[in-house]
Amino acid sequence: MGDALPFLIQHGFRADAVEDEAQRFERGEPFPHIAIDNFLPPDHANFLSENFPTPDHPVWLDWRKRSPHQYGKQGPGDCSKFDSLDPLFRLALQEFNAAPFLKYLEDLTGVKKLLPDPYFKGGGLHQILQDGILDIHTDFNRYEHLELHRRLNVLIYLTASWEEPYGGSLELWDGGGDGGQCIKSIAPLYNRAVVFKTDKRSFHGHPAPWRAPDGVTRRSVALYYYTVGREPDLDYNTRTDFQSVAVKELPKVD
Numbered sequence: 001m002g003d004a005l006p007f008l009i010q011h012g013f014r015a016d017a018v019e020d021e022a023q024r025f026e027r028g029e030p031f032p033h034i035a036i037d038n039f040l041p042p043d044h045a046n047f048l049s050e051n052f053p054t055p056d057h058p059v060w061l062d063w064r065k066r067s068p069h070q071y072g073k074q075g076p077g078d079c080s081k082f083d084s085l086d087p088l089f090r091l092a093l094q095e096f097n098a099a100p101f102l103k104y105l106e107d108l109t110g111v112k113k114l115l116p117d118p119y120f121k122g123g124g125l126h127q128i129l130q131d132g133i134l135d136i137h138t139d140f141n142r143y144e145h146l147e148l149h150r151r152l153n154v155l156i157y158l159t160a161s162w163e164e165p166y167g168g169s170l171e172l173w174d175g176g177g178d179g180g181q182c183i184k185s186i187a188p189l190y191n192r193a194v195v196f197k198t199d200k201r202s203f204h205g206h207p208a209p210w211r212a213p214d215g216v217t218r219r220s221v222a223l224y225y226y227t228v229g230r231e232p233d234l235d236y237n238t239r240t241d242f243q244s245v246a247v248k249e250l251p252k253v254d
Contacts, residue, residue, distance in 0.1 A: 006043035007092035009100045014039075018107045025108055025195065030174035030183040030203075032109070033196035037189065039156060044092075045191040049158045051089040052219050055129060058084045063129075064253045071248035072132025072210065075222075079120045093124060096154070096223050105225060108195060111151050115226045119145070122240075128168060128210045128218035136173055136180070136205040136245040139198055139224075142236040148226035149236055153198045157188040158219040159212075166212040170194060173203035177243035188218055198224070200235045207246030 014021070025034040039045075053059050059081045060074040076082070082090050095101065097116035106112050117123070121143065128134070141150040155170070164187070172184040180203055186194055188206075196202055210218050230236055 005088070005091075006041070006047045007088075007095055009095045009098060011100045011103070013100050013104045018104060022108050022110065026110070028196070030172055031197055031201055033172060033184070033194065034108070035186050036193045036195070037191070039191055039193035042191075045158065048089070048092060048156075048221060049160065049190070049219070051086050051092075052158055053085065053125065053127075055127060055217060059125070060127070062253070064251050067242075068247045068250050069135035069137070069242040069244070070133070071250065072129040073134055074127040074129065075122070076120070076124050078122070079118070079124065082120075082124070093120070093221070096221070102225070105152060105154070105195070109152060109197070111197075111227065113227050113229070114151070115148060115228070117143070117146070117224055117226065121145070121224075123222040123224050126220045126222045128206075130210060130212070130214060131248070132210045132218070133207055133246045133248060134205040135247060136171065136177065136203050136207060136243040138200045138203055138241045140238045140240050141198055141200065142238050143226055144238055146226070148228060149230040150198050150224055150226050151231070152225040153196055154223040154225070155194045156221040156223075157190060157192050158221065159188050159217070160190050162187060162189050166210065166216070166218075167208040168206050168210040168212075168218045169208060170204060170206055172196070176203055176241075177245050180243070188220065199231065200237075200241070203243065205245070
């Protein structure tokens with residue numbers, strides 16, 4: 001049975017590379033991060049890509065009713081509509097909450113006692129449509145429902161054949177809209193993962209609009225990880241703090 005499920009994450013995932021990756025992660029600027037190409041085995045990435053929900057799939061919330069800071073960004077909000085997904089695709093998402101992947105993240109980042117989010121609040125899947133943006137922001141890092149503290153973001157890009165004119169690169173900033181600047185720009189290449197520490201200093205987004213040909217969307221698996229304890233001397237709250245670097249007026253909806 002296991003051979004028929006290409007998305008199963010085995011114990012020892014990326015064990016041969018994690019020591020070097022951990023050093024790169026710690027050296028990341030403007031905050032600890034790493035971009036890893038060919039992150040998943042090819043069959044695993046291809047499975048996620050081939051089964052990724054289309055823009056008209058019922059799993060998505062209506063982005064037109066959400067936020068001008070996230071123009072054209074589709075997300076499910078949480079797992080409440082995951083029943084509409086292909087069952088095997090749902091299982092593939094759950095694999096990122098299982099012990100082998102958590103062990104890898106702990107070894108990579110040095111953050112121990114990591115916990116996944118079974119509800120996928122704010123994450124799971126993201127898709128950016130034509131002209132879509134994501135304003136520079138810091139994420140909520142106090143998770144009241146589970147009384148946890150957010151510590152890591154993991155983004156796995158599934159956009160095939162990305163080209164520079166498409167835009168949509170992930171930008172890491174050293175501050176907010178007033179005085180902040182982009183320090184690192186990371187293209188959303190197929191099967192590239194970006195892992196970074198999440199706190200109120202980790203300003204990120206993709207303010208450059210997505211300009212791919214019609215029908216080509218910017219697709220990613222978005223995963224967030226938590227601990228019971230909080231990191232000392234850091235602020236924690238439930239807000240997503242947008243910086244108004246990139247804002248677009250939402251279309252009118254009847």
